[in-house]
Amino acid sequence: MSMDPAALADRLGRWSAGRALAAALTVARGTVVAAYEELRLEGRILRRQGSGTRVAGPPRPGPRESTGAPVFLHLLEPREDDVVLLACAAPDAPPPALLAAYRRALARLEDITGDIGYHPLGHARLRRAVAEHYTRRGVPTEPDQVLVTNGGQQALSLLARAFVGPGGTALVEAPTYPGALEAFREQAAYVRTLPVGLDGFEGAVRDRGRRPDLAYVTATHHNPTGAVLPALVRRRLAAAAGAAGVPLVDDEVPADLAFPGQETPPPLAAYGETVVSVGSLSKSVWGGLRVGWIRAARPVIDRLGRLRAVHDLGGNVAAQLAAAELLPHVAELCGKVAAERRARHDHLRTELARRLPHWEAPPVPGGQTLWVRLPHGDGDSFAQAALRHGVAVLPGSGLDASGGSREFVRVHFLADQATLTTAAERLARAWTAYGAGDTEPGPPPSRALAV
Incomplete structure (x- = not known):
């Protein structure tokens, strides 16, 4: 009309x-x-x-067939072939401690009465366990400063919806976790980048022309580089964010993955009240648990809780009770496998250095991944060649909103040493073929997010 x-x-x-x-x-x-x-x-x-x-900024896109995330759907789903999956970094089986925690959680379910099971902010028992987890680490926290989520990815999506709208700005590291980039882009936000560690952060948050609505950092065992921010840098970032009134989101999902003997500074939240911490048990226990959380000031949690309730009335109660059983012991659980993770890290680097001496794969103090620089070519086309030779790696371009990191690939070292040896052999063959011109197109990208 x-x-x-x-x-x-x-x-x-x-x-x-x-x-x-x-x-x-x-x-x-x-x-x-x-x-x-x-x-x-x-x-x-x-x-x-x-x-x-x-x-309002760029137009909001309509429904899309793909998020553009840099990983193939069949790399996340069960396969019948023998491709070695080094693209998705996560434990490949639930540990015995999780099964025991579920048994205790199910026993608690038998005693529940007068509870309809809807807890949009999270079950009180788990909120208390998360608060105690931060308090033990030097960040005094009350349960009402905690919102339980269905994994860390939902936490990032809630924060993006709460703070970054169309035409808004999210400030991130380049490279960074691709799931965070997808959460911000889903809000039609402008994504501004700084180097890993957010060097130049003070000037960015004072920029009147493009002041960020939110900043995102992985301070401990950064995904993908493995970097750990020193305490002085954490203090500086928190102070600058506080002075500018910019929420500073610290992704703590990999924070418990230090190698033996590696000390890490207190959480970023210890240095400023405007810091918002995101955590989950996906990397430290098992991704299938799907339990995460946000730790923030009470007004922020109240705001996020209202937003969460519109879309989701709460998570699985049994899973939350199991997580509450596990969380007091998560440092111990991670410590038990830390030596093995470091041995696998060392083994993969040794194999890569022997078979691919021109690749750069710096050591990391923890985490799950190596950030590998190729001597020539680009990670996208090499990842396709590697897949044709039976090993999946993650090209770096999809982790870098600045358009850089094209010469990088990300690989994880969680597999057993025999599998890592096989992976290195196949990568070497793929690199030889790639140098000889093996650049045929690979399969199209899928909806799946890299982890």
Whole structure:
């Protein structure tokens, strides 16, 4: 249905601005009004009664067949072939401690009465366990500062929806965890990058032209580089974020994965009240548990809780009770396998150095991945060649919102040493073929997120 230009101008708000623009462009006012309406329909401008019209940033995309995430769906699903999967870094089986925790949790379920099972903020027992987890680590925390989520990815999605809207800005490291990039892009946000460690952060949060709505960092065992921020850098980042009023999100999912003898600084939240901590048991226990959390100031948790309740009335109670059983012992559980993880890390680096001496694979103090620089070519095309030779690696371009890191691939070292040896052999053969011109197109990207 057509609309009278004057009525449309009333809907647009400040008609005088349209009159001025029309005069400047020497066009009819109706043309300007029509242009404004077209921009609104495309999602490029936002209008609110009494506050005029403002730029919304890039248009919101419609439904997509793919998130563009840099991993193939068949790398996450069960396979019948013998491809060695070094692309997705996560434990490949639930540990015995998880099974024991579930048995204790199921026993607790038998005693529950007067509880309909909906806990949008999380079960009280797990919220208390998360609060005690942070308090033990030097960050005094109360249960009402904790929101339980269905894994760390849901936590990032909630934070993106709460703080970063269309036309807003998320400040991230380059490279970084690709699931975070997808969460911010899903909100049609502009993603601004700084190097790993957020060097230049103070200037970025004071930038009046593009002040970030949220900043995201992995301070401990960074994914993918394995870096650990020193205490002084943590203090500086937290102080700058606090002074600018910018929420600083610290992804602590890999924080418990230190190698033996490696000390890590206190959590970033120990240095500032505006720090928002995201955690989960996906890397330290098992991804199938699907239990994560957000630790933040009470007003932030209240806001996120209201947002969560609109989309999800709460997580699986049995899983939360099992997580509450595990969390007091997570450091001990990780410590039991830390020596083996370091041995596998050392073994993979030795095999790569022997078979691919021109590759750069720096050691890391913990975590699960190596960030490998190729001497030439690019990670996207090499990943396709590697897959054809029976090993899956993650190309670096999908982890870098700046458009860089194309010469990198990410590989994990969680497999047993025999499997890692096989992987190195296949990578060497793939590299030889790649150097000889093996650059055939690989399979298309899927909906799956890299982990």
